[in-house]
Amino acid sequence: MQIRPATDADWSAIHPFFAAIIADGRTYAYPEGLSSDEARALWMERPPGVTVVAVDGDTVLGSAKAGPNRPGRGGHIATASFMVDPAQRGRGVGRALGKWALAWAREQGYRGVQFNAVVETNPAVRLWRSLGFEIVGTVPEAFDDRVAGLVGLHVMYRALP
Template identity: 70%
Template structure:
């Protein structure tokens, strides 16, 4: 598996799993009626941000991440990121590879920390991965996410200091 910068041509391979993940309603608060163009505008970062893809040996896109400043101006020294792994590629190290790549990139860009603003507390695989990569839950907003099957659940704010 290789993690590389996403190209414009990669969007057509990201969109199918992006749409499936958003429609599942268990990890992203994006609107359910997003079309491909609106989703691309949300996901494909422009500098100073970055979007990546994890691809296997035959070029199949297994997952994607986007990253950049959490806030503009006086908050731009803290990064944020979002991740999506194709459901067919889960439990194969794709999320970890994307996460490790993101941590290395934001560190090289001079960010002082990484803040995830909204990790669904019931997304135990994601919470476990981020904790394993050095993030901690610094707070949980109760009932902030309307989970498709569980109803209102909390959103974790997670943070990892750098340097």
Template identity: 65%
Template sequence: MEIRVGTDQDWPAIYAFYRVTMAEGRTYAFPFNQTLAEAEPWWMERAPGQTVVAVEGHRILGSAKMGPNRPGRGSHIATGSFLVDPEHRGKGVGRALGEYVINWARREGYRGIQFNAVVETNGPAVHLWQALGFEIIGTVPESFDHPEHGLVGLHVMYHGLK
């Protein structure tokens, strides 16, 4: 598996599993039923951030986007978001993308990484981020409407880099 910077030409392939992930409704509080054009600015980061893809041959297995969590005086803390094609979940793609984002943030001089909204019932993601050094620093109760569990919390997670 290789991780490389995503291109505009990669977006349609990313969108195929972006759309599925958003329709599942278990991990992101993004708008429903976005078209290819509507969803593109929600995922394809521009500088100073970037979007990357995990590829095997010509197949895109997953994607991550990263950049400053906030502008101006908050821009020293990074953030990231992750998508793995459902056909490739549980195969280490998310871990590889997570490690990439951590290393990218270090290289870029960020002091830490903050995830603003990790759904508390997303056990695999919570476990992965904790294994990579993130801590749950708070949970906003009943802030995500999960299709099976109803109103659940969103964790704010943080990984210091300095």
């Protein structure tokens, strides 16, 4: 598996799993029914942010985006988002992308990484905790999970040495 910057040509491989994950209604609060262009505008970061893909040969396994969590005085803390093609789960793609995001943020000089809205029922919570993230707070019933109903959204944080 290789992680590299995403190109415009990668969008045609990212969009199908982006759309499937949003339609699943379990992990992201993005609106349903986005056009490809609307979804691209949400996912493909512009500098100082970056979007990457995890690939195995020509197959895009997943994608991540990272950048400053807030502008200006909050710009020293990074944030990141991750999507793994459901057909590629169980291969360590999420862990590899998570490690990439931490290394990228450290290299860019960020002091920490904050995830603003991790659905508390998302299995990735275990992954983020294993990578050193802490749950610093939970907003009760802030996400309407298609299966579980109203569940909390965690704010997670990891300081960078």
